[in-house]
Amino acid sequence: MSGRAPSNARESRFEVVYQNGAARLGRIKTSHGTFETPIFMPVGTNANVKLMRSDELKKIGATIILANAYHVAVRPGLDVIELHGGLHRFMSWDGGILTDSGGFQMFSLKNFRKVSDDGVTFVSPYDGSKLFLTPELSMDIQTILGSDIVMVLDHCPAIDASYTEALEATKRTHAWAKRCLRHGVREGQLLFAIAQGGAFEDLRRASARHLSQMDFDGFAIGGLSLGEPFEMTLQLAHATISELPEDKPRYFMGGGSPRTIIELVSLGVDMFDSVYPTRLARHGAALTSEGRINIKSSRYRKDLSPIDSRCDCLVCKSYTRSYVHHLFNRGETLAGMLLTYHNLHFMFRFMERVRKSIMDGRLEEMRKEVAEVYEERGENAAGVLASGHDSLRRHR
Structure with a gap:
């Protein structure tokens, strides 16, 4: 696919403008505006934040939202998104969009998928159709969607997975991250890696160290906020953060309560998303x-x-x-x-x-x-x- 920027050609579009202890104020520049961090992103899984219009979101201060690449690719389908000229026009949203790769659906749709080192085969819960999602296809899907921040395809293990299972998922996450980086994204899109490791601090640290050696635009902490004890969340998040570069944004996936956010901001997290406020x-x-x-x-x-x-x-x-x-x-x-x-x-x-x-x-x-x-x-x-x-x- 043409129009892609090689990883070594991308320059950082994140800056820390002020730091107090581990907490920091920052700015991320995207193709659809610059937003300040720490920031909370409302979730629009199906290209809409439930019960909200795009103009209402903008009016109350939203600058970037999240959509799910897998769900949108299945319904309405990429052909419909292409017909509109991308996800922004499809949902009439001129702010930033971050798209989740579909990696979490390996966890949430575990009865409808089969995982291998090559990728994951999904059987649609809607109509039974199959989709073989590879790291490369995930990048292509998110390129068509035109999101501002693209997430790599990762393997998210259950929080109660054994050490062996968590290690296997973490190794697969690293291999897939490398493939996503090699395949590349469209010029102007930012590409974030996702650190995994299950409930094991040594795997968390190793995952963050390994991914930090690659030229990603930002790094996410995945596989948490799944109902585990709060202190475990903080401990494992801190272990991950301690191995991430200071000059790149840090994104905690799925954290949305005020208590969760402020505790993680204190540890140095910059970005959050969750259905928490809308679901409540x-x-x-x-x-x-x-x-x-x-x-x-x-x-x-x-x-x-x-x-x-x-x-x-x-x-x-x-x-x-x-x-x-x-x-x-x-x-x-x-x-x-x-x-x-x-x-x-x-x-x-x-x-x-x-x-x-x-x-x-x-x-x-x-x-x-x-x-x-x-x-x-x-x-x-x-x-x-x-x-x-x-x-x-x-x-x-």
């Missing part, structure tokens, strides 16, 4: 400055206050808790729409506060505040994390 919203849970609340609870039936008294989003300015409670009680679609809008607005403002706290030297103070708010209301970290991953559908 569809089930009636709101993220607020006082913690997470269940708006479907009868206690809010006559509550005339906004979802969050400290929030200035359109929902909090216009509607009461009582009204949103009523919508959920009657099964109205608008309920999920309003709460999704609010939760994403909350996350973008939360990330602004995180960035400011790094600059002001108050990150540790904010970290303690977040821990107190979410733990005082019965939301221990492990519970938050477990509810944040995508029920084996998309997230690491």
Whole structure:
């Protein structure tokens, strides 16, 4: 495929502009704009963030979102995406897009796939059709999609996989990363590797060291946020981060709760994605400055206050808790729409506060505040994390 840039021709488009301890403020330049880190990316698995229009996302502060290459390639199909001129035009989104390679579907669709060193054969859960996904094909698919950040094809083992299984998956991930890098991406696209290693710290460190020797534009921490204990998440993430280069962005895949994010920012992570805020919203849970609340609870039936008294989003300015409670009680679609809008607005403002706290030297103070708010209301970290991953559908 023509128009590709060899790996040694790409120049870094990431800069650390300020650092406070391990936490850092940075900028990533993409073909669809420059965004500041640490950043949270909402998930649009099927080329849409559920219950949100693209113009609404932009209005509340989204600059880059995530889509899944495997799902979009299967439905609607690459021919439809090509007809539109790429994923950006297809979904009417002029911001950044990061595409996941399909590697996680090896984990989430384990009953519909067969893995070998050459690639993975998927049997579509939709119509039974087969797709043999190789590292090279994954790169070609994401080239056609036209995403700004491309993820390598990786092998994500289960968090409870044995050492032998995790080692095999990690070796395969390294081999596939090399093939993805050799195949290349379109000029202007950034290519990120994914460190694996299961639940084993030595494998995590070795994976990060091995991949760091290759000329990738950024590095992701994969295979976590799958329901494992919170302290294990932090320990394994820290082990990975300690072996990654300081001049490249670090992306934690599938982390989306405020507690998870601020703890990992403190360790030096720059990018996050998760269905956490949107999935919670569809089930009636709101993220607020006082913690997470269940708006479907009868206690809010006559509550005339906004979802969050400290929030200035359109929902909090216009509607009461009582009204949103009523919508959920009657099964109205608008309920999920309003709460999704609010939760994403909350996350973008939360990330602004995180960035400011790094600059002001108050990150540790904010970290303690977040821990107190979410733990005082019965939301221990492990519970938050477990509810944040995508029920084996998309997230690491």
